[in-house]
Amino acid sequence: MAAPRFDVSRSSGPGPLTLVVSGQVDMAVSPRLWDEMRKPLAAKEPLRVVLRDVTYIDSSGIAVLVQGFKLAKKSSVAFTLVEPSRAVASVLDLANLRELFDIEGTAGKPPA
């Protein structure tokens, strides 16, 4: 069975809520990602978003991450991108937005 082209799930465990995103993030699915991110951030919950297995991201996906950053700032909670894949990192760099985010680890180099 082929892997789904996009998935977002909540990782259970101690610590802040963690969303694990995989596959291709484009304008067809970015509203779904925003739905998953908006609820906890609006409830003032810190949020970690794992991007290790994201194989593609477009401007709508980057826009969702920027919206998340802004909502977290407004809610005064931490918002962390975890292990952005090469695909994500390259588009963040293209947009000159990497410095905007709190980033833990890079793909292939898990956070210490």
Add this chain to the structure above:
Amino acid sequence: MAGKVFALSVPADAAHLVAVRAFFEALLAPLFGDATPPLILALDEACSNAIRHRDPALRCETLDVSAEIDDAAVRFTLGSFCSHADLPKIKPRELADVRPGGLGTYFIAKIMDKVGYEPETGRPERLALVLEKALPRAADDRARAAGRE
């Protein structure tokens, strides 16, 4: 420019963008190697903009994308991209302005060598978006030639 032309038409719906990317990625990867992902991003952003902003008056229900490839460059054409009246509204945003919107147009401008609009044959009220990028080898040759001048 007269090269091989490869074309794809899909319903103008975001659910089909994944198919557009897959089709052109397979086509371009042997030519562009590691430089393929940004090209696909630029093409995808153009298709997304057409889906999101295309004037309903154009009554266009498909995305019609072609890639013409010759020894020097690839030239994408996205049919019925907009009308003349839409042109002033199409502009990239300032990067310092941290907000959604306009980022796709910025990506297109940054990645591609040429971005233009051409009236469609037989339908001059419609403009096709044309994106061009030199093949890596051709770009290297041009850079070397410029260095010799």
